[in-house]
Amino acid sequence: MIRLAVVSGKGGTGKTMVAAALADISGVPQVLVDCDVDAANLELLFAPRRLTTEEFRGLMAARIDPERCRDCGICVDHCRFGAIVRNDDTWTVDVLHCEGCGVCTYVCPMGAVRMEPRVCGEIYTSVTDRGNLAHARLFPGSGNSGLLVTEVKKRAMSLADGADLLLADGPPGIGCPLIATVSGMDAVLIVTEPGVSALHDLERLVTVCRRFGVRIFVAINRFDLAEDICARIEDYCEREGIVVAGKIPFDPAVLDAVRSGRPVTRSESAATDALRALRNSLFAELGLK
């Protein structure tokens, strides 16, 4: 099975649109996984029917028992995250800031601080008409997004029986959720666009991906909006030995498709033609039929 993640560095370049199109026209047995747990959008295009829902528990959080607390403030002095705050004349833990390290539990002379599990999100498995989907929802403001990505990938693997392709829609950025996404993949497709910000972000993302030894491909979305910067992206890819697997034109059909909640490749358009060509050249490189 080939494991492919669609990523972008910069947000909003069309990652999910491309991932959904590839899923739609892949023509191979596959399992889908939405690794953008902060803002999971793949499900908006595939109307999944949910099979399972489970709680996602991240690292524990501290809780102070007000009955035992003697107000000494030792925990406050030792917390490096500013997570212990004064509230109505007692010390309480602000879970938004608690990293779950357990230092407060250790230093409290009264044994008044306990670590408790906290639910940071939900993990789902679903069926779509293009294969099984593992996805998740991080509760707003929760940490542990990298951990949640790792968990949702595990669910995808458990659904992958008989699949030739695991296709992941990745998060933006280059931090922990991205690293958790790329780790263990065979290849990444970086969706970029012709803008100075996107090019800058592409270069940083390539540096990170190189550390994981994955094969790197690039797709340039809305390439015709600034042909000069598009040429700079292609020059960069050539210098770095990265295959530009496809170029997708700016096409109002893309927005229409997103608005009606379906992959753009469900109808004919210039973008659909370009996405088919992208699929063919990418799958040929990856040895997929």
Place this chain on the structure above:
Amino acid sequence: MKITIASGKGGTGKSTVAANLACTLSRSREVALVDCDVEEPNLHLFFPGSTVDVPVTTPVPEIDLARCTFCGECGNFCRFGALSVLKDRILVFPELCHSCGGCVLVCPQKAVREVPRTVGRVACSCPIPRLTLISGVLNEGEVQAPAVIRAAKLLAEGHPLALYDASPGIACPVIETLEGSDACVLVTESTPFGLHDLRLAAEVVERVGISAGVVINRSDGQDEETLEFCRERGLPILMTIPFSREIAAVQNRGGLICRDLPGWEERFAGLFDAIVKIAGVNP
């Protein structure tokens, strides 16, 4: 006064709103623009100039092997898997360390001390009069984005007016950026993705307890659902930027519409007035 510019979805135009707002304000007052999207900082592309760089370090454990008895206390305590104690050696994984200091506290031999480890840098510049640009840059392969964000914000302390450009998403980097802000501008686009992610971002801002308003970017006039959501949630619309190839072209090459297209400086000045109103503080 501190203003965060955020969005759930990436690529909605957060940085371009922040850059245009900062550029407009710098015509008449001192402003600090802080790039808190440390995974992919882009503001320096709008404001090129020479920078002074300050490294960002986080404390990580170093083991004094002369004292260590390999008792395993530190490894048992660490919840992040950054220390692994074997029979005759200790493996330290500094990139997993959250710098809580617990290993130093629990070591009965006082064999653990903390040493700084560089995870990124803050680049400071004064690219145009009255504008200080402070960019947090996370090193490639590192995960401690909040530490770099904290350092960048710290360098902006004391500025009477600071704009924080947040990263996309709804997780810890966004919380770190919002901390201490007087108001938050949520930049969205009126697509189902944009609205879905705006809902999440609005929840985060509400949880942190900061007043917020919305900027609709790349509007093609079909904003009804977004407007409806904002009405329900009591989020004022601070500004609407239409979709146009002319605007996209200016932004793609790293230009600023407040400088390059007529009428936009006035509109960004109006955006600031609207933000001041929701913040309810004296700028």
